[in-house]
Amino acid sequence: MKYYFKENFRLLYADGALYNVNDDPVYTYENTTLFFPQINLYRYGEKVGHVKKNFTFFLRQYDIFVGESLVDSLNQQFTFFRQELILDRLGWRIEGDWLALNYQIYDRNNNMLCEVNQEIFHLTRHYTVNVIDESQEIMILLLVLAINQYDKDVSAASSSASHSHSSNH
Secondary structure, three states: OEEEEEEEOOOOOOEEEEEOOOOOEEEEEEEOOOOOOEEEEEEOOEEEEEEEEEOOOOOOEEEEEEOOEEEEEEEEEEOOOOEEEEEOOOOOEEEEEHHHOEEEEEOOOOOEEEEEEEOOOOOOOEEEEEEOOHHHHHHHHHHHHHHHHHHHHHHHHHHHHHHHHHHOO
């Protein structure tokens, strides 16, 4: 199933929807807090899960709940040459350029579960989410929202670091 992710512009928090090929909103989401975001995902108005950012000193972690059950956590890991995002419990991996919102998600058996591709030339975030394994659809969409939030957090941190660095000169 292919969805079109369209984010609404808000100053302090994000919300948006995932539309089907007929441009009908199937899923909506909203960020309910400012500093330690919780992003609620709704299917036709009914809450189906959420992503909650955890406070850690150095690495970012996002807990993913389907219903009210914690399924896994998206964790930032550092290797010698690059950062990786992993799901420990499920053994899923993210390949591609997740900071540019062009990536694939694979299960522990190397089966592609999802492909995400950014659409350019929009004022807000727009990308396609092609869910290949529909039996994992809610978990996949929650993971995509967690990666989206991770990307925003990294962008905000680097923007604030470059701003403080440039103001010191």
